[in-house]
Amino acid sequence: MSPIRSSRLRVVVDGSNFATEGRVTPSLAQLDEAVRAFIDEHPSAEVIVVADASFEHRVAPNERAHFKGAELAGEIVTPPAGAIGRGDAFILKIADRIKGVVLSNDSFQEFHDEYPWLFDEGRLIGGKPVKGVGWVFTPRLPVRNTKTSRPVKKLSVTLSDGAKPSIGTTLTPVKAAKAKKVPAKVPTKVAKVPRKAKKSLKVVEAEKKPAKATKKSPVKVAKAPPKPKKATKSVEAPASPPPAVALRRGRNPVNPEADFALFRSAHRIGSRVEGEVTAFTSHGAVIKVVLKNGQSIECYAPTTSLGTPAPARARDVLKRGDRRTFRLVTVDAERRIAELALL
Numbered sequence: 001m002s003p004i005r006s007s008r009l010r011v012v013v014d015g016s017n018f019a020t021e022g023r024v025t026p027s028l029a030q031l032d033e034a035v036r037a038f039i040d041e042h043p044s045a046e047v048i049v050v051a052d053a054s055f056e057h058r059v060a061p062n063e064r065a066h067f068k069g070a071e072l073a074g075e076i077v078t079p080p081a082g083a084i085g086r087g088d089a090f091i092l093k094i095a096d097r098i099k100g101v102v103l104s105n106d107s108f109q110e111f112h113d114e115y116p117w118l119f120d121e122g123r124l125i126g127g128k129p130v131k132g133v134g135w136v137f138t139p140r141l142p143v144r145n146t147k148t149s150r151p152v153k154k155l156s157v158t159l160s161d162g163a164k165p166s167i168g169t170t171l172t173p174v175k176a177a178k179a180k181k182v183p184a185k186v187p188t189k190v191a192k193v194p195r196k197a198k199k200s201l202k203v204v205e206a207e208k209k210p211a212k213a214t215k216k217s218p219v220k221v222a223k224a225p226p227k228p229k230k231a232t233k234s235v236e237a238p239a240s241p242p243p244a245v246a247l248r249r250g251r252n253p254v255n256p257e258a259d260f261a262l263f264r265s266a267h268r269i270g271s272r273v274e275g276e277v278t279a280f281t282s283h284g285a286v287i288k289v290v291l292k293n294g295q296s297i298e299c300y301a302p303t304t305s306l307g308t309p310a311p312a313r314a315r316d317v318l319k320r321g322d323r324r325t326f327r328l329v330t331v332d333a334e335r336r337i338a339e340l341a342l343l
Contacts, residue, residue: 008044008046009042009044009045009046009100009101010045010046010048010098010099010100010101011038011042011045011046011047011048011100011101011102011103011125012048012050012091012094012095012098012100012101012102012103013031013034013035013038013047013048013049013050013103013104014050014087014088014091014102014103014104014105014106015031015049015050015051015052015055015076015087016051016052016055016087016312017104017105017106018030018031018034018035018103018104018105018127019031019051019055019059020316021034021105021127021128021129022128022129024315024316024317024318024319025058025059025060025316025317026055026058026059026316027059027060027063028059028060028063028066028067028070029063030129031049031051033129033135034127034129034135035047035049037127037134037135037137038103038127038135038137041137046100048077048094048100049075049076049077050076050077050078050079050087050090050091050094051067051076051077051078051087052078052079052086052087052312053078053079053080053081053083053086053087054309054310054311054312055067055078056068056071056078057307057308057309058307058311058316058317086312088106088108088110088111089111091104092108092111092114092115092118095123096115096117101122101123101124101125102118102123102124102125103125103126103127103137104124104125104126105126105127105128105140106142107142107143107144108142109142109143109144109145110145112142112144112145118142119141119142121139122139124139124140124141124142125137125138125139125140126138126139126140252335253334253335253336254297254298254335254336254337255297255298255336255337256295256297256336257336259291259293259295259296259297260297260336260337262291262292262293262295263289263291263297263338264331266291266292267328267338268328269328269329269330269331270327270328271327271328272325272326272327272328272343273287273289273299273325273326273327273328273338273340274289274290274323274324274325274326275287275288275289275299275323275324275326275340276288276321276322276323277318277319277320277321277322277323277324278298278320279320280313280314280315280318280320281300281314283302283303283314284300284301284302284303284305284306284314285300285301285306285314285318286298286299286300286301287299287300287301287326287340289338297336297338298337299326299337299338299339299340300337300338300339300340301314301318301326301339301340301341301342302339305329305339305340305341305342306318306341306342307342317342318342324342324343325343326340326341326342326343327340327341327342327343328340329341
């Protein structure tokens with residue numbers, strides 16, 4: 001029998017996920033509303049609400065005291081600081097231990113191999129607020145990760161004395177070891193003498209016998225066969241460029257040279273920069289800065305520079321089209337891009 005149909009329903013709520021559903025910044029009031037709506041549908045459910053460790057710093061200032069009170073009262077649980085996998089791993093570990101249901105709109109793709117029960121019927125429930133209706137909850141299946149994990153072959157290695165290697169043991173590849181032991185073969189075969197050289201040798205043998213040289217028939221003196229030329233060592237081109245050159249090839253400039261020079265002349269390190277959020281990356285956001293000549297350049301704001309503590313994603317504190325004030329942190333002249341920090 002699935003947990004959703006059992007007499008006693010035990011639920012672990014992904015608090016950070018439900019608090020940010022349809023929002024940029026998390027809302028403690030929205031999380032509380034979602035939990036109360038679920039309890040109204042399942043009065044006998046035992047609910048455990050889990051929020052990220054950074055949740056307190058990302059909610060509105062007027063909600064932080066309420067969050068701290070709920071945490072001290074045991075109504076909200078946060079994972080230990082520095083927990084591997086952050087809140088997601090903590091949520092799934094609790095649900096796995098109590099064999100409970102996870103209330104979240106996340107698919108937990110990086111944990112599918114560790115917790116295959118996520119695909120069991122009734123183990124994952126999603127929910128969304130509907131205008132004029134309220135919160136609507138429904139069982140769901142997680143979206144599978146398209147990158148299937150391939151089984152990794154374990155390398156079994158033993159040393160010459162039969163002992164197993166440990167961390168720090170230097171291993172020499174078998175092929176490389178054999179190549180060092182086997183010396184280079186020296187050709188022992190005598191080179192074949194060309195036909196012309198053979199004829200010349202016969203003439204030399206005939207010359208050893210006494211013979212009278214006449215003007216009409218001079219004795220031909222055979223020339224010794226030319227000595228083979230020593231093979232010159234060919235200088236092979238390096239298989240791959242030095243690391244610095246290879247790295248430089250992948251660092252293509254982001255902005256035009258003239259526009260970037262104008263930006264650098266107008267802004268110094270530490271100065272304020274007005275910009276518009278145009279896109280997001282896996283580790284930050286792309287900021288468009290308009291120049292005095294009407295042109296614009298692209299700057300980059302990493303997630304680590306968007307708050308203290310840093311948010312989990314840039315989308316948690318910014319949204320596309322936002323015009324915000326940033327601080328110029330550093331400039332990469334080679335790639336023609338500037339790094340910004342949110343003020």
